[in-house]
Amino acid sequence: MKKLLLVLSLLIVAGISSLATLIFCFVESENKKTHPIEKFKNEFSEFKDLTPRDRIKPLSNSKVIEYFNRDSINNIVPLEELTKQETSTLNKLYQAIELWPLIYKDYLWDKVARIYIVDGLFSSGMARYIEKGNAHFILINRKLLSLKPNDWATQTEESCFYYNNLSDRLFVEIEQKTDSYLTLENVLIHELGHVIAIDEEITPDYIPRKLGGNYPFFKDAFYSDINKMHRKPNNKIINLTYYARQKDKVTFDDYYNLSKELKNTDYPTIYGISNQDEYFAEYFYLFFHCNIQGKNFRAYYHKNGLKELLIDNPLTKERCFDRIMLLINELHKLNYTQQSL
Numbered sequence: 001m002k003k004l005l006l007v008l009s010l011l012i013v014a015g016i017s018s019l020a021t022l023i024f025c026f027v028e029s030e031n032k033k034t035h036p037i038e039k040f041k042n043e044f045s046e047f048k049d050l051t052p053r054d055r056i057k058p059l060s061n062s063k064v065i066e067y068f069n070r071d072s073i074n075n076i077v078p079l080e081e082l083t084k085q086e087t088s089t090l091n092k093l094y095q096a097i098e099l100w101p102l103i104y105k106d107y108l109w110d111k112v113a114r115i116y117i118v119d120g121l122f123s124s125g126m127a128r129y130i131e132k133g134n135a136h137f138i139l140i141n142r143k144l145l146s147l148k149p150n151d152w153a154t155q156t157e158e159s160c161f162y163y164n165n166l167s168d169r170l171f172v173e174i175e176q177k178t179d180s181y182l183t184l185e186n187v188l189i190h191e192l193g194h195v196i197a198i199d200e201e202i203t204p205d206y207i208p209r210k211l212g213g214n215y216p217f218f219k220d221a222f223y224s225d226i227n228k229m230h231r232k233p234n235n236k237i238i239n240l241t242y243y244a245r246q247k248d249k250v251t252f253d254d255y256y257n258l259s260k261e262l263k264n265t266d267y268p269t270i271y272g273i274s275n276q277d278e279y280f281a282e283y284f285y286l287f288f289h290c291n292i293q294g295k296n297f298r299a300y301y302h303k304n305g306l307k308e309l310l311i312d313n314p315l316t317k318e319r320c321f322d323r324i325m326l327l328i329n330e331l332h333k334l335n336y337t338q339q340s341l
């Protein structure tokens, strides 16, 4: 009996391993046929022929899966044709970019192959920057096409904290107007920060060969090795995970106290604590939004029935001054590169 069992189990193991080999060969040949990077290269080589307006377009979910390997895509639902309203929002976004200072407008259209509107993108800001095959892509959640800018900035559904008291509220004011194209514009500026950071090698990217480089922007703020965690305000270890699922969230009280502590640091926003990439992207966003566009960035807390202005144009903080000088330095290089081309 024991022998019979042994023979049977050997047969089962052999069966499983040959099935695995078959599956592996099948996947391998599929990969050879439709390697996503090859498709990216095509997309990227063709994009320069497209007008910038044509490069802001919706992307079907089958393409999202194919190109981006479901990277960061969650709960995929069928993407129907955009409504008239959504198309008009995209046109207004295009017009808004037209008003950007030339250097940033040129940089965007020079480096970013496509800005795709997608369904079901999971991220706290509802947008995602992806670099594949030397091409830059920005993915924006379709929801943002109908979300007012302050509502987007204030939304907490996908942020890192939860309210523990019904009377507690956070209100973030980034725009006077309520048009939803401004939501997209705000998101796009932040994502452009990522493109600049990676392309100009201001921050380390996640490609191992670039680790251990010299990144002056982060002097005394973050280690250049992305595997080492950054320091937290007042050296406290607060496990803030943006992209947080419910179980990882901190309480609103912790979030509120941390926001207060930020006042004496060079962290521009709480989101900027996440990692080096977000630290730079938040600096760039605030610099563009407040200093270039002359708008405000304020956060009000409604706590125990009292309204408190806690964050007011964060880059005006004394501790941010040196870092802005470094930022301007990096952006000057950008200018120089463009002029010297």
Ligand SMILES: [Zn+2]
Pocket (backbone or CB within 6 Å): 190, 191, 194, 277, 278, 281
């Ligand atoms: Zn970001």
